[in-house]
Amino acid sequence: MRTITLRPPVAAARKDRSYWLQSIEAEAATSPLQGSAECDVAIVGGGYAGMWTALRIKEHAPETRITVLEADFCGSGASGRNGGQVHSWFAEIDMLLALVGESDALMLCEATADAIEELRHLQTSGALDMDLRLDGWLWTASSTAQEGAWGAAYNLCRALGKERFRLLQRGDILRRTGSGVSYAGIVEDRAGTVQPAKLALGLRRLALEKGVTIHENSPVLEIAPGPRPHLRTAGGTLCASKVVLAANAWLSAIPELHSYLYVVSSQVVATAPAPELLERIRWTDGASICDAQHHVLYYQRTPGGEVIFGRGTGGIAFGDRIDGRFNRDSGKGADNIREMHRVYPELKDVPVLYDWSGPIDCTAQHLPVFDHLRDHPNIFYAVGFNGTGIAQAPVAGRIMASLVLGYDDVWSRCGLVGINKRTRLPPEPLRYLGARVVRRAIRRKNDLEILNRKPGRLTRFLAGLAP
Numbered sequence: 001m002r003t004i005t006l007r008p009p010v011a012a013a014r015k016d017r018s019y020w021l022q023s024i025e026a027e028a029a030t031s032p033l034q035g036s037a038e039c040d041v042a043i044v045g046g047g048y049a050g051m052w053t054a055l056r057i058k059e060h061a062p063e064t065r066i067t068v069l070e071a072d073f074c075g076s077g078a079s080g081r082n083g084g085q086v087h088s089w090f091a092e093i094d095m096l097l098a099l100v101g102e103s104d105a106l107m108l109c110e111a112t113a114d115a116i117e118e119l120r121h122l123q124t125s126g127a128l129d130m131d132l133r134l135d136g137w138l139w140t141a142s143s144t145a146q147e148g149a150w151g152a153a154y155n156l157c158r159a160l161g162k163e164r165f166r167l168l169q170r171g172d173i174l175r176r177t178g179s180g181v182s183y184a185g186i187v188e189d190r191a192g193t194v195q196p197a198k199l200a201l202g203l204r205r206l207a208l209e210k211g212v213t214i215h216e217n218s219p220v221l222e223i224a225p226g227p228r229p230h231l232r233t234a235g236g237t238l239c240a241s242k243v244v245l246a247a248n249a250w251l252s253a254i255p256e257l258h259s260y261l262y263v264v265s266s267q268v269v270a271t272a273p274a275p276e277l278l279e280r281i282r283w284t285d286g287a288s289i290c291d292a293q294h295h296v297l298y299y300q301r302t303p304g305g306e307v308i309f310g311r312g313t314g315g316i317a318f319g320d321r322i323d324g325r326f327n328r329d330s331g332k333g334a335d336n337i338r339e340m341h342r343v344y345p346e347l348k349d350v351p352v353l354y355d356w357s358g359p360i361d362c363t364a365q366h367l368p369v370f371d372h373l374r375d376h377p378n379i380f381y382a383v384g385f386n387g388t389g390i391a392q393a394p395v396a397g398r399i400m401a402s403l404v405l406g407y408d409d410v411w412s413r414c415g416l417v418g419i420n421k422r423t424r425l426p427p428e429p430l431r432y433l434g435a436r437v438v439r440r441a442i443r444r445k446n447d448l449e450i451l452n453r454k455p456g457r458l459t460r461f462l463a464g465l466a467p
């Protein structure tokens with residue numbers, strides 16, 4: 001059978017890592033794979049998806065011998081770089097409903113709401129300190145084009161008897177965020193923010209405590225499939241009965257998955273601490289805030305008073321080759337800084353100390369997909385989190401555990417399992433060239449709409465071609 005070749009990440013230099021990782025001096029805690037080893041389940045990737053899969057399998061079948069192979073260190077990928085915004089899938093209920101139907105959509109949305117409660121329990125019990133603050137998730141508009149972006153999700157939730165969101169007035173938003181720029185929106189109360197790298201490293205510790213073996217600095221270079229697949233790293237070979245691919249955007253190296261995945265970059269900046277200034281403008285709590293522009297803007301303040309501003313850049317690479325630009329872009333976060341100063345002019349003199357980027361694994365339906373590789377029923381994958389993973393990966397872990405353990409239950413039967421109903425994307429070079437044209441149009445549309453100006457017909461048409 002043909003070998004499956006992977007394309008491991010380009011590790012970020014320490015100075016290019018996220019503020020979150022640098023502030024806790026995150027490092028590898030386990031040794032690389034050396035020589036040959038065996039296990040029941042091998043997991044490729046030590047981010048939220050890999051860790052939650054390991055933990056859920058251990059919940060059901062504690063005797064399972066699980067080994068995680070992580071290219072860099074656990075949390076070095078998107079899980080330690082993200083915006084730290086915690087919200088449920090109710091925000092995507094319209095997309096879920098279209099893909100999986102009403103009953104599964106509700107089940108999956110409730111499961112992410114339960115996952116948020118599980119995170120709260122981990123935090124309050126002292127099992128995992130992730131600086132979780134459930135002060136709400138605000139979905140807001142700061143220009144006319146953004147007004148009502150939440151309409152489909154808000155109205156569907158109400159129609160289905162779920163009061164997950166509340167409407168916000170201009171005064172509410174000002175009181176909660178200290179900025180008058182956004183003037184309409186909704187809030188999900190049982191949502192908020194975390195320190196994402198603390199969460200990632202805490203999951204690594206929990207997995208080790210449950211007896212999961214982890215080898216960091218162990219990029220998997222290739223997998224020889226078969227009844228007992230062999231995973232090869234530079235230092236050794238791991239032989240397993242089943243394999244879980246939880247390597248996020250880097251899975252786009254597998255041609256079968258590349259057809260359904262596209263990788264875009266998202267960029268984040270963090271300021272120096274400015275707690276007194278934030279007190280003065282009354283931005284005091286741990287809510288996560290999102291501005292509904294096309295290149296979605298997301299922000300929070302940390303407990304220490306750093307301001308975090310993240311933004312989808314739409315940046316892409318030919319053949320989805322994730323190079324060093326996906327760790328840190330040369331633009332030094334200029335777009336994010338401009339947006340931060342638009343929303344908070346008071347921050348003009350506060351230095352930005354960190355900027356970093358990360359790859360986002362996108363699917364046309366904007367929802368993850370779980371399955372096994374077409375010709376390999378013992379090689380499973382979880383991919384396509386589309387920039388929303390903190391409350392979603394615990395649910396992904398349930399789905400993956402059921403698939404790996406061969407259970408026939410609500411998780412293995414749910415509508416996110418199975419790639420056949422997903423949309424195939426165009427091949428290269430059409431994909432890259434098309435994406436560049438569409439990206440430019442989206443950027444132009446976005447920039448005009450922020451200023452309440454209307455883009456021309458061609459720009460609107462091209463921007464509308466985005467999946």
Ligand SMILES: Cc1cc2nc3c(=O)[nH]c(=O)nc-3n(C[C@H](O)[C@H](O)[C@H](O)COP(=O)(O)OP(=O)(O)OC[C@H]3O[C@@H](n4cnc5c(N)ncnc54)[C@H](O)[C@@H]3O)c2cc1C
Pocket residue numbers: 006007008009044045046047048049050069070071072073074075076077078079080081082083084085086087218219220221246247248249250266267268298310357358359360385386387388389390391393
């Ligand atoms: C900039 C940014 C902002 C985001 N903001 C938010 C947010 O505010 N809220 C939210 O909910 N979600 C957010 N997300 C999304 C969220 O971070 C992801 O959905 C989530 O972390 C996905 O977890 P994962 O385990 O699939 O991926 P990752 O954390 O990327 O883990 C995959 C791991 O696989 C490893 N790997 C890759 N190839 C190999 C190989 N060949 N061998 C071994 N290991 C390999 C990588 O090193 C990596 O550690 C954001 C993402 C980014 C990039």
